[in-house]
Amino acid sequence: MNLWHRPLTANELRQCLRIAFGCTLGFLLCKLFGWNYGVFYTVTPVLLLGMVPVMNGHAARQLLASAGLCGIEVGLLGGLFGSHPALMIPIAFLLFLYRFAAMSRGSLFLFGANGVLSLSIMLHFASYPQTDLNDLIVNNLWASILSVLIAYLMTALIPDVEARPTPPAIAKAPNRMRHEMLLGATIATLSFMVFQLFDLRDSMSAQATTLLVLFPMHWDGALRYARKRAMGTLLGVSVGLICQLVLYDWSSVLLLVTPLLWLGAMLFSHAHVKEASGSGVGFGALTTLGILFGQYLTPGNDLVFSALYRVSSILVATLATLLICYLVHSLLNRFAPTRFGY
Template identity: 30%
Template sequence: MKTLRIWFGCSMGLALSMVFDWSYGFFAIMLPLFILGKMERFSLAANILVLVSVVWTTTLATILVQMFQFHPVILSVAVGLMMLVNCIAMMKPSTYLFGFIGLFVGSIVLSFASYDFIDIEDFNINLWVTTVVNIGVCAFAYWLFPERTSQCVDNQVSTPVKKDIDYIAQVALGWVVAMAAFFVFQVANLYDSLSALASIIILLTPMTLAGSMGVAKIRIIGTGLGCLAGAMVQLILGKWFGNGVLLWLALTIAMGWFCHWQTKGQIKSAIGFSAMSALTVPMTTSLVPEQQDAFFSILYRFSSIFVAVALTVMVIWVAHHCIRECLLPAKSLTQSN
């Protein structure tokens, strides 16, 4: 039932994005995938938390950029505080979702809002509408494909912390890498590298070096599979890729296996999530029916994510060892006491 529930939610999100021509329609697919994959039963409170987190993060990030865009030092301090709060929130299971959304969505909005040619208000409103619609999509999916009561066990994300010194090290690691990504995307002209920025933030979710290394491998494998699936959809459809019904049907079929992986443990679930994003983002943003296909966008996505993942892992490795070296005296003093 869970596979059918996730598959239905993603296909329905794709259909809505195509019917209403949402500029960032991939959110309508990835949100049901994320929510339905994490929760075995419908929770209005959890969905409202996602909505509040999205509205709060997009509003705060937009205001910060618009107010302090011409004051780089003040903007850096304000963003640093925002990122720090989100990293701290990710250390507790009860606030993990709020922190992750703040870090993920906040980084995207901060990058987009710094470009004058991007209508950030349109992006924010589009994301708000998608998040509201996602509540209805998830509720409908749970109603059509209910889970047995005996099997309803929520998958809560937690970040284990053994000591205060480890807590500080994990928060510092996430904060350093998130701020490094912020500065790079502010200085460089990387407005078309949304997937690379998303990959950087996803690598931070374990908040540890070992966890990030594992996520990096998963991200590359999943992206490769998703890009391959997208290219196959393009080749199979051929000149008929401009037919909306055929395109929806082909993408729905391609999403089926990745949705099934969401029920097969953490590793396959993570690979499936990465593959879904690699499949749906180019096909909903770069594809213009009867005008432009998404083949080159698919190739660019894989190459940009591969480079971003490799560089991020290097930064995480350096940051991890530097932070540990700085905290080593404090740890030794704590153990002696």
């Protein structure tokens, strides 16, 4: 209870403002210029500003390198093996494996995390013949570049008032790192296979959830995060529905939509910085709200069906991922070289 009743520090308040304004600015630019894949422009600034308290060159290089590699890999794989799923699956596993290896090492966590999300979603969309592959790759790369620029702008306009302590480095045994790499890559590949097999092109939130649950990198963390993700999804969807009710049929009027997105992002940013746990209730709600506004709030479309569908699909995806995570975790623990240990 002390966590939620304590006041925000000056630095935390400024981080909330950076996240809310960054998310809103990405959304606004996307809608003003009519760019496709609005989810990239709305969620990527949240990912960057939410996971990196103070923007720096190391974070910028990780995000840009991740987007560039994803573009090259999806372009090559989509063109060469898009119609050969039997070849795509082992290649996808290897691509996920080295990204989870980067996440496990810690210093390149943002590179791996953004790469896992982008690669899974882009590979899935690239498999459909009607998808313009060049448009998909360019929008993802441009959204990453724009997110870095937005993050630097927010940091310059709303800087911290005092220096933040350097987070301690976490030393991991080789067997734990192998466990985390194989656990993450196996489940990410299974997730990709399921979404391909059942043709689930409208379940981006559920697909992202199957990957976000893996970010703690171990079973206990995944179990804790799953509960928080479910709560965050319900909160994000609830705020999205309230915004839709307020807007009614004016959902295409940016002058009305933008302040509502900012209010929702500010509310969930407050929860995110209070938790100080990386991926918690607040972060789950932020990404859900960003997906709803960025991808599904368009002229002639509203959030009601999308929001209700998001809830059901995310809950099913969470339960299925936890079950597979426990089975893979138990299997890996049977062997000494891949046994998880602190």
